[in-house]
Amino acid sequence: MRRPVSTGPIAFDASLWDEPTTGIGLYTRCLASALEAEGASLERFGARSSGEFPRGTLGRSGYVLARLPGDLSGSAARLYHALGNFNLPLTRLPGKAYVLTVHDLLPLTMPGTVSTAFRWQFRLWLSRSLMLADRVVCVSAHTQQALEARFPETVGRTEVVHNGVDHVVAEPLDETGKAFLRSLALPRDFVLYAGSLDVRKNVKLVLDALERLRARGRQVTLVLAGQSWFGSGPVEQRVGRMRAEGFDIRPLGYQSAPVFYELMRRAAVFVFPSRGEGFGLPPLEAMHLGTPAIVSTAGSLPEVCADAAPSVGPEDAAGLAALLARLLESPGERRHWAQKGQRRAAEFTWKRAAERTLRVYEAALRA
Template sequence: MKIIYDSQIFAQQEFGGISRYICALASQMSRVPGVDVKIVAPLHINQYLKDANRAIVTGFHVRRLPKTARIIKAMSAALCGSVSRMMRPDLVHETYYAARPLCRSNVPHVLTVYDLIEERFPDSFGADYPVAQLKKSAVNRADHIFCISENTRRDLCELHSLPEERLTVTYLGYDALPQTGLQAQVLVGDAPYILHVAGRRGYKNFDGLLRAYAASPWLSGNFRLVCFGASALSADERGLMAGLGLSATQVIHVGGGDDRLAALYKGAAAFVYPSKYEGFGIPPLEAMSLDCPVICSNTSSIPEVVGESGEYFDPYEVDSIMSSIERVLQSSARREELVCLGRERCKRFSWERCAQETLAVYQRLAK
């Protein structure tokens, strides 16, 4: 069986959860006897592909230079179609949302839908943001759709009126973060802290976490709030902090690689995940795998991932966020319970299992 993954996401993402997922899926598939896997990305900027097994990649890595993004994307898309036709695949997995298929082979086309964030939270995106419309086009023409959570499947059924037989839920895996011996104290000093990871704008609800942290004299007096992510604190975020009476020594941003993130998880008193919506949510699994207690929202797919291994709050209620964090941090027994539950919970999610369940659908469609 020959499977092709198209170039879309690899011409757009240098790093990112979607390209990591596709790479992990292809890598696992390539180990199955009788399965021939190719990621057809004639020109790409993706670091995961750059480091992947060359046997599963057709294409070349190019540097991402200013004002070249559209050119790279267009050239890769044009080449992807002709290259894939010569390969004569049995099935094509489209890696993101497009109005028309890049690989126009007369074989089953499948798609993964990660979330319905643009549809649920349109105010978090500009009026000209095209993803929702492109997603609708891709969904309508796909022969089968993978959803990364039951929550995504329910949203897709509700918003696009799709028959359930066209949908399959396949939970994601996660990658063990590198542990290099780096200590959190080197990054943020010795004082205790709670940890926030990833995006902070809009539905990610970082402002709700800031308000909850500031509302508790006990929290803000005994713990710092460390934010890990690519972007430094914005002027708006610093303005909100000032308005809440929080100083730059209380709320700290740290960027960098996975070795730093692993050190911060291991050193944190707890990991707090205040997002109002997630299609899946890998950070809680990363935290649990490194014995960091998880305190998180009770909405969307998050309870599916975290299960009984987290302390939950209502992300729309500041008092709820504050109370849940205080409840965990004021109880060493509860923290230890969450750590023990988390160690077992994260074992349920692996790329191997994700690939096995995905391949079963491929084989059924390609018969």
């Protein structure tokens, strides 16, 4: 039964709707679909070409600063939800409530992982957005705690709304996808990392672990499914050197969802030793598909994965090597973690995220 919605139409930030490679783009589309399933009426603002108010050739920031206020003024929606960490309009529009989703504070807490220009944009625009937001959605308690510690004025206006993971479906591959996977000639038991290759994601630790395993006579196939990002050059250069030395590392770049999820489903182990996450969706996706995940003890990963994924410290190459060896050698242990992971992942649904988001909307409209 659908939940009655008292918010009226919602002006919904769609600035990353048409960007398939971004996590916030995925969050945008999944949350919108779940909200509409609950009976919400959405007007999409700022997508490149989709929705009721596309931005066209304008950049995302340019649209928010130059055109969004006018578009919102002409809309009957009483509430605008910005989904990209900091991108509310710079001024309050009469009769409009504001909700902001903050995914993480990594440009502030790990400044070396983004450009200087973006760090300053993030800091200044986030500060202004938090002044104006009636309510702030945080995708984890970890993000909420970091936000309230740095911006204590937000205490009492934040709400934790976890992401869902039930968007993940192992769809049948078309002939092109099947041919691509056959061409890889992957061994039965390979290790998968998925995500960007920047410093924050800590792919270096995975490479360190592979070197330790090889020194013990164990060759491991590592598949890297992720795109280049800010600061990914050193990792890519190291991968090239290791491949030249005979390590079996397969950098595949960005893959379409059907191929990506099939790789994830087939992997013996998924590894994700990130130094900092606001939520950490990739290991939860692997767990949902029944693939055991190894994560780090950093950021939100302990909150999201709980005791359903073995973990190591983000500097512990020896510990990661030992875990990889143990899981690769023990199908029984892999089944144990796969079952725990699926039970944990089942707790994260977009329906639940939508229900909680609607309650945030109602609180914002009462503010």
